[in-house]
Amino acid sequence: MKPRHARNGRRSRRREGAALQLLVVGGAIALVPLFARGGHVASMFKAVAPLGWLMAIAGALLLWWQARERARSATASNDAPASTASRTPAASRPAGHEATAQEAVATPAEPPRPTAWSAEVFDLIEWRRFEAVVEALFTQAGFRTRSQSHGADGGVDLWVYTRYQPDKPVTIVQCKHWHGKRVGVDKVRELRGVMAAHGVVRGQFATTSRFTDEAVAFAKENGINLLDVDALLKLIRSRSAEQQQALLDVALQGEYWRPTCVNCGIKLVLRRPRQGGKPFWGCTRYPACRTTLPLNGTIAALVERQAS
Numbered sequence: 001m002k003p004r005h006a007r008n009g010r011r012s013r014r015r016e017g018a019a020l021q022l023l024v025v026g027g028a029i030a031l032v033p034l035f036a037r038g039g040h041v042a043s044m045f046k047a048v049a050p051l052g053w054l055m056a057i058a059g060a061l062l063l064w065w066q067a068r069e070r071a072r073s074a075t076a077s078n079d080a081p082a083s084t085a086s087r088t089p090a091a092s093r094p095a096g097h098e099a100t101a102q103e104a105v106a107t108p109a110e111p112p113r114p115t116a117w118s119a120e121v122f123d124l125i126e127w128r129r130f131e132a133v134v135e136a137l138f139t140q141a142g143f144r145t146r147s148q149s150h151g152a153d154g155g156v157d158l159w160v161y162t163r164y165q166p167d168k169p170v171t172i173v174q175c176k177h178w179h180g181k182r183v184g185v186d187k188v189r190e191l192r193g194v195m196a197a198h199g200v201v202r203g204q205f206a207t208t209s210r211f212t213d214e215a216v217a218f219a220k221e222n223g224i225n226l227l228d229v230d231a232l233l234k235l236i237r238s239r240s241a242e243q244q245q246a247l248l249d250v251a252l253q254g255e256y257w258r259p260t261c262v263n264c265g266i267k268l269v270l271r272r273p274r275q276g277g278k279p280f281w282g283c284t285r286y287p288a289c290r291t292t293l294p295l296n297g298t299i300a301a302l303v304e305r306q307a308s
Helices: 004-035 039-079 119-124 127-140 185-198 213-221 229-237 241-251 297-307
Strands: 102-104 144-147 158-161 171-176 203-207 224-227 269-273 280-282
Touching: 004 039, 004 185, 039 185, 119 229, 119 297, 127 144, 127 158, 127 171, 127 229, 127 241, 171 185, 185 203, 185 213, 185 224, 213 224, 224 229, 229 241
Parallel strands: 171 203, 203 224
Antiparallel strands: 102 269, 144 158, 158 171, 269 280
């Protein structure tokens, strides 16, 4: 028997697919009379245009409801004592980690500081600095942005506005600070649902990793611009030398290499399972907050060197 969460996930995707079909088909039926130049076909579509509008509205409402349910589930996950937040870039429990038996490990010295942009910068910085870099890219381009430092984000990391429409976002951005793991179509589909719920026609998905072929195809069909690590570096290098340095300063601000707790908004500390195992990042508010993150390769090497 399939796990309940797997069955629920499939049902959710089917509902979302049906809602998208309602929205697209209904919108097409409703809009044909606006472009047709008379004749029997135009008359026929004009007669059923009200039905098309109803279908489109029903589809949009279903997508909004799906997005709200996902946001509610994410919030519930954040409140669960043994879970990690959904916006965590690669949240997991390290091998050998017992939630009730942690001990602190001395924080390693700051790793060598990068002096120019490369993929290494994205590997080294924490998820919050990555989101700050993406936000800075939009502000450099003349947009206004709104972000959330921590907690459940409802599927949106950045809201982007123009000065001409300060109250209506022109696009929304989802960020995934992942190492190695490619972003799948399920994550891009979730962003599409949030876009529909908020009436936003363009979306942006930024990641330090890459996207699967299915995710790329879905994004092209649904007005979502994908920014993988190569696209981000290309965009950064298209800016002036001063702007590139400003972006690097944003990336390397503060303890850029030390992750922030996605629930509490405070810096994580190094911990190690008392029964043995690899060190990991954990929240200082443990056991009230049980957020954990694995170490990236650079920090893991520093910790190992420090311990030897």
